[in-house]
Amino acid sequence: MIEEARIHPDPDAAVQRELGHLFGVIRALHHGRYASVYLARDVESRATVALKTIVRLRFLEPANATRFRRQAAAAARLDHPHIVSVHRHGVSPSFLWYSMDYCPGGPLSTVQPMAVIECVTAVQHIANALDYAHRSGTVHADLRPFNVLGDESGLIRVSDFGILRALGGVAALKTVQYPPGALDYIAPEQLVKDGVPGPAADQYALGVLTYEYLAGLPVFGATSAEDLVARRRTGSLPDVTAFRPDVPSPMAGAVRRALSEAPGDRFASVAEFAAALTGPTGPVVLWPAEATSDDDDAPSPVLRPRGRHWSIMGVVPALFLVAAASLWFAFSTTSRLPTGRPETGLVPAAPPEQPSIDVTRAPAAAAGRLPAPRPLPSAQVVVSSVPWAELYVDGRLVGNTPVVGLRLPPGRHRLRLVQLGFQPHEEVVNLAPGQTLKITRIVLQQETAP
Incomplete structure (x- = not known):
């Protein structure tokens, strides 16, 4: 329970005391109930990183420290442009911690609805990261808005692969209180006893994210694992088009399928789900x-959208008319040009005198050799x-x-x-x-x- 957690009244001071020899903390980026993120500078590499600390919970000790080390090492091996790279990780008396790439764009918001094309782009980036991780044998198991970040180049990147499993998985979910909606991304199969999440669980979470990116509203708004199970049993998932009539029907159907209760009813992969968002013809x-x-x-x-390109049958006549008008203007203008000497009697001015070339300063030009152009x-x-x-x-x-x-x-x-x-x-x-x-x-x- 929360009373059993080693929570410090001043987590910043605890981080400085326990990790100050490894990182110079610049400022706090986020303080949660159990985790904090800092902008820091790695003392050894001098790189600017994001340092994440997670409070060590006694009810999960000592197994969670071992699982954390194993999972953090697996996450550090993931090398993909849409995945936030993990650099260092460890365990201190009060925290589990790891450093990773700093993404100044921060988490993608699910409060304001996204434009359809913006949502498709974001989901494609996330699906790329998940598909690579799945093929590498890693499941995220805790995909949610706070783990989807924007970097300085405009790419969307996913962080915290496998951290939930390292902290005890379902045991942690059923013991810790979460803010409303934070558990909506957990797939139904993760809440059963000894449930081991697979790639289909990540697809479910991505379906929830897609729904919220479009609707700007939480799917269930559950506050605990028990509350989530009850809401799923008693309520049906509202269609996203009820909030966003502009969402194409293939996209709405793909979201519904990704949110299927049974893993076998979802798409075969997250890549297939992302491709289905645009329908059979695609963009x-x-x-x-x-x-x-x-x-x-x-x-x-x-x-x-397909079908909105200009028809060549309409373009060719237009080009013909433009060309004809240009020819008429050219010939009519040429017929009025003066011939011979100007009628004003003025003698055309002589061309300006060319400046002399300083051969001592430009030998190549004087010899007729132009300097090589800059690449x-x-x-x-x-x-x-x-x-x-x-x-x-x-x-x-x-x-x-x-x-x-x-x-x-x-x-x-x-x-x-x-x-x-x-x-x-x-x-x-x-x-x-x-x-x-x-x-x-x-x-x-x-x-x-x-």
Whole structure:
């Protein structure tokens, strides 16, 4: 119970006393009832990190310390752009602690409803992280808004993989009081005795997040494990379109399926769930014809529904009319141009005298040799897809998505994403010098059976 927890009246002082030789705390980012997060500087590496401390609960000792070390080590092995990397971890007299990447964007809010396309992008990023972890043998088991963070590059990243299991799983859930809604993300199978969460439990939690990103409301608002079970038994899940009529029906149906009571009734994977959010045809990803920015805030590719492209039958006549008007204007203007000497009698001015060339300062130019042009700065490309895929650029394999910080020379490039069982996705991009282009909204479509 809460009385058995080693909770300090001044947790900041306890952190300084027990971890001050490892981290220099800059400021507190979050104080919860059982956990705190600090912005800190690692004394050894001098890196700026987020330091998370979790109060050691006596009713879970000593097994939780051993589980925590094992799970934190597994989380540290996860290496993915959409996962917050764990750097160091340990156990002190009062805390379980670990340091991780600092994400200045903070947690994604579920209070204000997201635009549909914004929600799809966020869920794709989260699904990429979960899919990678599942294929690596790791289940998150505690996905919720506080664990979904935004970093400085605009990517959405997931933190705290497996920490709930390290703290006792269901035992911790049934012993600790939570604020309303905090338990809504726990899958039904996690609340049964000796329930071991699998990838389907993470899909359920992602379904709850998707619902709340769209509706801006909690699904159940439960305050304890018993309350959550009772609410699920007595109440049916309201359709998200009741709060957001603009949500497409395929998306609403995908959310309902991800929130199925039985794991077998959900999608086969989180990647399949993310792909189903856009329906059978999926979105169309459009790149600008010309690069528009050379900074990191360049707009991402936009999604447009299929069927809203201009028809070529309408464009060709319009182009013909424009060309005809241009020719008429050119010929009519040429017929009025003066010939011979100007009627004013003025003599055209002589061309300006060319400045002399200082051969001592510019020997190459004086000899007719122009200096070599400065190389143009390369462009950077970020590519993410659901599910992950092999990325080919101009026919050359460069890696698996998500790919971050890919440097390409300015100009035209052909991108191709390939994944077994899915239709290849191919696009052409035109990159300007120094441009950063973020392509993070690609959903591969499954191949249809012959």
